[in-house]
Amino acid sequence: MSNSIEVDGKTLATDEEGYLENLADWEPGVANVMAEIDDCELTDNHWEVINFLREYYEEYQIAPAVRVLTKAIGKKLGKEYGNGKYLYELYPYGPAKQACKYAGLPKPTGCV
Amino acid sequence: MVKKADFEAPVLGDYTEVPAVTPGAMQHSQPYVAKPAHNEALGYPGELVDNWQEVAVNKLGELVKGSRALRVYLDSCVKCGACTDKCHYFLGTGDPNNMPVARQDLLRSVYRRHYTVAGKYLPKLVGAKDLDEEMLDNWYKYFHQCSQCRRCSVYCPYGIDTAEVSMAAREIMDTIGKGQKYCNEIIGKVHKLGNNLGLPEPALADTLEGLEEDVEEEINVAVKFPLDVKGAEVLLVTPSADFFAEPHIDGLIGYAKVFHQAGISWTLSSHASEAANFGLFIGSVDNMQKVAMRIREAALELGVKRIVFGECGHAWRVGYSFLNTLAGPFDFLDSNYPVPQHIVEVTHDLIEQGRLKMDASANDDKRVTFHDSCNVARASRMGAKSGGQFSLPRDVIKASCNHFFDMPADTIGEATFCCGGGGGLLTDDLVELRVKGAKPRMQALKDVHEQHRITHMAAICAICKSQFSKVLPYYGFEMDQIISVHQLVGDALVFNSDS
Numbered sequence: 205m206s207n208s209i210e211v212d213g214k215t216l217a218t219d220e221e222g223y224l225e226n227l228a229d230w231e232p233g234v235a236n237v238m239a240e241i242d243d244c245e246l247t248d249n250h251w252e253v254i255n256f257l258r259e260y261y262e263e264y265q266i267a268p269a270v271r272v273l274t275k276a277i278g279k280k281l282g283k284e285y286g287n288g289k290y291l292y293e294l295y296p297y298g299p300a301k302q303a304c305k306y307a308g309l310p311k312p313t314g315c316v
Numbered sequence: 317m318v319k320k321a322d323f324e325a326p327v328l329g330d331y332t333e334v335p336a337v338t339p340g341a342m343q344h345s346q347p348y349v350a351k352p353a354h355n356e357a358l359g360y361p362g363e364l365v366d367n368w369q370e371v372a373v374n375k376l377g378e379l380v381k382g383s384r385a386l387r388v389y390l391d392s393c394v395k396c397g398a399c400t401d402k403c404h405y406f407l408g409t410g411d412p413n414n415m416p417v418a419r420q421d422l423l424r425s426v427y428r429r430h431y432t433v434a435g436k437y438l439p440k441l442v443g444a445k446d447l448d449e450e451m452l453d454n455w456y457k458y459f460h461q462c463s464q465c466r467r468c469s470v471y472c473p474y475g476i477d478t479a480e481v482s483m484a485a486r487e488i489m490d491t492i493g494k495g496q497k498y499c500n501e502i503i504g505k506v507h508k509l510g511n512n513l514g515l516p517e518p519a520l521a522d523t524l525e526g527l528e529e530d531v532e533e534e535i536n537v538a539v540k541f542p543l544d545v546k547g548a549e550v551l552l553v554t555p556s557a558d559f560f561a562e563p564h565i566d567g568l569i570g571y572a573k574v575f576h577q578a579g580i581s582w583t584l585s586s587h588a589s590e591a592a593n594f595g596l597f598i599g600s601v602d603n604m605q606k607v608a609m610r611i612r613e614a615a616l617e618l619g620v621k622r623i624v625f626g627e628c629g630h631a632w633r634v635g636y637s638f639l640n641t642l643a644g645p646f647d648f649l650d651s652n653y654p655v656p657q658h659i660v661e662v663t664h665d666l667i668e669q670g671r672l673k674m675d676a677s678a679n680d681d682k683r684v685t686f687h688d689s690c691n692v693a694r695a696s697r698m699g700a701k702s703g704g705q706f707s708l709p710r711d712v713i714k715a716s717c718n719h720f721f722d723m724p725a726d727t728i729g730e731a732t733f734c735c736g737g738g739g740g741l742l743t744d745d746l747v748e749l750r751v752k753g754a755k756p757r758m759q760a761l762k763d764v765h766e767q768h769r770i771t772h773m774a775a776i777c778a779i780c781k782s783q784f785s786k787v788l789p790y791y792g793f794e795m796d797q798i799i800s801v802h803q804l805v806g807d808a809l810v811f812n813s814d815s
Contacts, residue, residue, distance in 0.1 A: 220348050221744060264519035269560045272526055288562055288796070298786075300561070301744070313502050314512030315557040315564075315592060315628075315742060315778035 483599030554626025570802025737783030
């Protein structure tokens with residue numbers, strides 16, 4: 205019972221919830237395919253979030269706290285965008301989880 | 317707009333009615349099974365072992381032999397029915413297997429078959445059953461529809477504790493290699509990295525640094541969030557969700573402001589960067605002990621005098637009831653303070669001593685109620701007086717805001733309803749169960765909302781906070797109506813900005 209997604213003719217393994225099994229498999233097409241599955245269209249602002257998550261993960265091996273993410277997005281896009289409500293508009297399944305998934309990061313675990 | 321899943325959320329009526337029984341209503345609900353690596357990291361077989369029936373029955377025998385309480389719980393039920401309408405999962409789903417007595421019977425029937433004389437020879441007469449595949453399947457499903465909140469045990473005339481029964485069942489399943497992914501993956505992360513999130517030390521340090529900047533920017537006071545500071549008086553052990561999630565992080569800011577204003581030196585630890593102890597949820601003393609030992613090790617390493625727990629429900633159960641047994645003795649700590657102490661006790665003491673300067677009108681934009689978290693309410697205590705776990709948080713809230721109203725009496729205190737996500741069920745694969753299980757609490761919230769125009773519900777548990785953030789929108793509320801008690805405290809504290 206293995207799960208996977210098709211990206212540019214390649215079959216990439218995911219877990220039961222659709223998160224990539226191997227971080228190294230990620231390419232921008234992964235986010236597009238996952239967004240399509242969720243019926244979501246990725247705008248530049250979505251990509252700002254994905255890119256920040258990937259940068260942060262590369263440095264710290266973990267997704268940033270929601271607060272760290274909102275602050276960073278506020279800095280990049282303007283203060284009116286640096287809040288949880290805006291991030292939920294972008295990622296209605298929850299910015300921490302849905303955006304992490306698109307960015308190829310593992311799902312945040314614990315009491316979150 | 318928060319996206320919702322594909323099932324029908326219950327509709328709230330005028331009061332919580334006992335639903336019609338719907339057999340099999342939640343037969344489809346089960347969490348993801350742990351992968352071999354998750355199980356092995358905890359000392360369990362990776363996959364279901366070949367002779368699982370034999371191993372499971374032997375483990376059950378071992379458990380009842382080792383715990384007289386469990387044996388009494390399995391022996392003494394008289395099927396009086398007092399528990400049947402007390403479980404939030406039954407009230408939310410109508411599935412009769414979510415009546416506590418039926419849930420217990422899943423284990424009890426196998427116990428009778430193998431460990432009672434009548435069950436060995438006349439199984440049909442006494443409801444004794446074999447552990448076959450169907451039974452194991454039902455164990456996995458319905459022991460993961462129990463949040464171990466112990467509400468049913470309050471109403472049971474024999475005091476039968478379904479939480480203990482469900483913990484035993486989960487431990488047996490782990491022993492045969494059928495663990496639950498959510499709990500076991502998380503416990504593995506604590507063993508490896510020190511917290512449920514898998515947050516490494518540099519990321520924690522970065523997050524805390526960011527918080528110092530934010531708070532200073534906001535109130536113009538250099539409130540510190542110290543990490544691994546040797547010689548601090550207090551080691552604060554808090555759920556890692558406090559470093560990551562909303563509204564948890566506002567609670568963490570509140571703790572820091574309290575320590576700052578009271579002039580208490582404190583530190584977090586990157587080694588014990590987690591209060592939660594999911595070893596409890598899977599009934600594993602070994603894992604619970606291993607997790608708890610990190611706290612002892614950190615306290616010794618940092619040379620602290622006190623251990624304080626942040627807002628985490630089941631952690632407080634483990635801390636208050638078991639920490640000394642699991643990781644004691646703590647004779648190296650200051651005996652003038654309880655070991656461990658709850659952050660609410662710390663704040664309460666400071667308020668009583670007049671050491672905090674508070675202005676409750678800072679929260680005048682809020683009308684607040686309090687959700688008693690199950691493990692704090694029914695499995696621990698606070699302060700020196702009986703019932704302190706109920707009065708202390710309320711005292712602290714009332715000192716922090718002017719508009720406080722309780723939910724109906726049969727839904728708070730000892731009779732509190734679980735948030736619907738406790739006991740290792742706070743996972744996306746159980747969202748339907750979580751939403752439906754929250755129904756009784758949502759009903760009570762609706763009542764105070766209508767009567768007293770309540771805007772916010774405060775809690776002292778990371779699971780409750782995450783669970784409510786997720787389920788509130790299903791019932792027509794906003795996700796940010798759940799807040800941390802110490803967010804209220806933090807916002808009410810008055811600082812002289814030049815201090």
